[in-house]
Amino acid sequence: MPANTNRARIRPVGSDGRTLDTARMEKLEHSFRSWAQAPVRSDTRRSRERILAIFLLIRNTGARLNEVLRLRASEMDFKHHIVHFRKGGAKKSRSVEISETLSSELQKVLDRSESRRAANDLFQVDPGHVRRKFYERAEAVGISREMGTPDVLRRSRAVELLQNNMPLPVVQKILGHGTPNLAASYVEFSDENIRQVARYFVDKETSRKTSARNAFFGKISRIRKGDIQSxxxxxxxxxxxxxxxITSDSLSNLGLKQGDLVIAEVKAPWVTIHKSDKEPDSTALNRFRGIVRRISRGRITSEVVVRVAEGLDLCSIITEESRKRLDIREKDEVWAAFNAFSVVLHVD
Structure with a gap:
């Protein structure tokens, strides 16, 4: 089958020095939390909690500072753990999934507000004051003020999501980048489809499971049913x-049909690497062109991570002897392939 190389969209993310990695963002979050909890006076603590809440919203949703400052209490859905951001006026721009933990924390901040009016005006803080506090908290943990801005935090969240293999169109939707880049696909994905994938990642992130490598999120475009296998x-x-x-029994048991949103996963040992310019002659129906992003070498086996598109890495485990024989190095262009029988379908 023809492969989609996506060469124009394959590029390293987070390597230009303009973003914070997850470890530094967690360090910055700890700085904000310690600062917010330090005051003895309740009014001072409430004031600092507002700044902490602003930080947490940008950190977890990738929202712009002005979007967060416009938020009203009524635009935070604590039952479904969703934040609704407006472009301006009363118009809702987009809805972003948040974790149950963050939702609960934000609700507590609102509950501690002195009045309903205070709750509605919770984030109406001078932007200059917010930025100064961001600078202070960054410098307190050895991060330069230039890297402690709300804009850097927003970019860093986007990179973090992509590195965790969230599909690019979902990241674009979360950040409010207009129409998601779905031009490469001939199947239409609804806002609800994108919301489902975003919720999957938020829940996975909260439970601290491993990143969704070797996971393709998409819709069933065609089914050819056979007597035994389909x-x-x-x-x-x-x-x-x-x-x-998959077996035809599994197809029936899962109730799969054309148009269903599914996750297709393949285990790393089943992914083979081919170092050639031409598409390899192989019985593997799934063949993707990509760039070697990282190699973790071991005495017997090595892990090779291939970026086949923004927000999509394929991890392969091969023998170190094979890696040396093929001379596979970081930044090499390679083909990653796997057999159709090795794909497992999930309907989360």
């Missing part, structure tokens, strides 16, 4: 077509 094609958010072969 072939299922999935059009992914990134524009790739993934082919899976």
């Amino acid at each position: 072939l299922v094609e999935i059009a992914s958010f990134a524009g790739h077509t993934v082919v899976a072969v």
Whole structure:
């Protein structure tokens, strides 16, 4: 099957020095929390809690500072753990999923407000004052003020999501980047589809599971049913077509049909690496062009991570002897391939 190389969209993220990695963002969060909890006076503590809440919203949603400052209490849905951001006036711009933990924390900040009016005006703080507090908290933990701005935090969140393999269109939707880049796909993805994927990542992040490597999020575009086994094609958010072969009994038991949103996963040992310019001749129906992003070498086996699109890494575990024989290095262009029988479908 023809492969989608996505070369124009494959590039390193977070390596330009203009973003914070997860460790430094967690360090900055600890700085804000310690500062917010330090005051003895309740009014001072409430004031600092507002700044902490602003930080947490930007840190977790990637929102712009002015979007957070415009938020009203009524625009935070604590039952469904969603924040609704407006472009201006009463018009809602987008809805962003947040974790149950963050939702509960924000609700407590609102509950501690002195009045309903105070709650509605919770984030109406001078932007200059907010930025100064961001600078102070950053410098307190050895991060330069230039790297402690709300804009840097917003960019850092976007990079973090991409590095955790969240599909690019979902990241674009969360950040409010207009129409998501779905041009590479011939299957339409609704706002509800994007919301479902965003919720999956938020829940996974909260439970501290491993990142969703080797996971393709997409819709079933075609099903060819056989007597014993059936072939299922999935059009992914990134524009790739993934082919899976499952038993016809599994197809019926899962209730799969064309248009369903699914997750197609493949284990790393089943992903093979081919170092060639030409698409490899192989019985593997799934073949993707990408760039080697990282290699973790071991005495017997090595882990090779190939970026096949923004927000989509494929991890392969091969023998170190094979890696040396093929001379696979970081930044090499390679092909990652896997058999349709190795694909597992989930309907989370």
